[in-house]
Amino acid sequence: MELTLHSFKLTLAHSFGISRERYDEQPTLIISLSHDGKTGYGEATSNPYYGVGISNLMQEIEEARGLIEDASAYDPETLNKMMRDHNLSSFACCAVDLAAWDLFGKLEGKSLHEIWGTTMDTYPVTNYTIGLDTTEIMVSKMKEFPWPVYKIKLGTDRDVAIITELRKHTDAVFRVDANCAWTARETIDNALALKELGVEFIEQPLPADDWEGMERVLHHCVLPVIADESCLVESDVARCALHFNGINIKLTKCGGLTPARRMIRSARDLGLEVMVGCMTESTVGISAIAQLLPELDYVDMDGAMLLKSDIASGVRIEAGGRVILPSTGGSGVSLLQ
Template sequence: MNLDFRLFEMPLKHPFTISRYTVNVQKTIVARISDGEISGYGEATVNPYYHSTVEKLSASVQKVTPIVAALPEDLHPAAFWDVIAPRLQDDYFALCAIDIAYWDYFARKQRRTLRSFFTGTEQRPMTSYTIGIDDIETMKAKILEMPWPIYKIKLGRGNDMAIVETLRKITDSLFRVDANAAWTAAQAIGYSRILKDLNVEFIEQPLPAADTDGMKRVKEASVLPVIADESCQRLEDVAACKPLFHGINIKLMKCGGITPALKMIGEARSADLSIMAGCMTESSVGISALSQLAPLLDYLDADGALLLAGDIADGVTFREGKIRWAEGCGSGAEMHRF
């Protein structure tokens, strides 16, 4: 098998702002694993908060290229991950791209959908559509531009309740809010009461991950469920989240791909935690792979490709929040060019 990759720069429809930074062009790498006839694709984005850079991703993929070349083509993806993961402990984003590429290749080689290896149900939650932080009028315009049944509202700039109150006046859609660790415990508890009356379903990562004492107070006193994001990056974090949160948000790039995500899902179910999976502004390569996990989830945030001005692949699509998996094997993603 041959492992290679390409860098892409994907302009966004609108500047995407969270509490920490703004992105106008999303840089991403797509890894490809091929035997010359069948190819599988995986993706990892550049992300300053998680120290994911073009240089780091490129070096990581190149480091394990000869290892991948020496592996048997029928190796199960879980065994593949066990070989590659120890070499990429400092770069889980690159590990994710390679893991997904191999899952896609493995499923295509066996002429099966990727999801058929871990679920037999076609039931799937709807995806939310994210409204990044902006001035209120621009956030209103984004909602009016993209009517959707569920919106994820990014908050953390000081006028958060005014934002949600204003947006509620123009749509009856369900809201979820994501503070990206920008609040205090007192704010989160107080805001939860206001947000519940505004038809908000849950609050994602209200406090910094280090504030575990604060999160214990929030979980006890919040009238809305709280979901971990920054506090739950890898498998070992799931158990620690049980006393602090009602659920977790799994990001494939943070945990290292589909293989560890499946383990996190199993661990979360055992801990009676609700499960969400989210994205990081990937193209349809990453989103098509992420969406294969949908039958195992309670909530889904898979709108990354919808936020792009132009995609680099075809794959899963969404109509009014509902998933339409691409036809074909693997994840169903097909590159426009590589």
């Protein structure tokens, strides 16, 4: 295979805030793998919270170039294991893994979900995320983008008031994500009010390592709780089963589609609900997530919808949440630049 690296800065349509940070652009790394006239694309974004930068990702992958280019284009799972054995980070593994699967599917002439034996007869509607801001700005963003399901970023001392105000303007399903900003007591108390306001579940209310607090929350919270920062890789799934009702799998954090599919199976075996989320990726990363839709209860794949302009074509998400998959095989990605 022939490996090529492309770095971009994705400009967001609006400034995006969560409890611990705010940003206006998202650096991202796009990997392309080519073989026999076909090219597959993968993506991994930078992330300060996890200490991941684009230059570091590029260096990691360049150091593994020989291993990657010598691998079989028809065996993404073995390539993923080889990268793990070579100690590449999860983010680097993700970029290569997504490209390898996209290429494999294009060589086979089938979408990945078809190769994996699933159909798009039914699938969850993606949420659209409203970043943390003044209540007025959050309301204006919601009005600008009418949608059936919203994820609302929280993490302030006015969180219930924010949801109370947003609820006045829509009957859409609400999900809330505190990004580790609450205590166990706050979570339990907030949930009582949030349930009355039509919130479906709470995502990662406590710091990632507060397992004792999450045990209290699990037993006393009136809303389901979904792990995000507490569930990074495959080994985290079993522990999360004792502290959460479900998990949110991020392809970048776990290392790509290969480990993500194993995490889905493990979660199902443990009775957990399953969500896959994004990290403000372009359509490259979002198209990979779309291939998992038939296997999910919930999905957060709005990354490309939050951008001012995209760098790729692939999956399309229409008004109301209908997903249109490309017919080119794999994840169906093509770069526009």
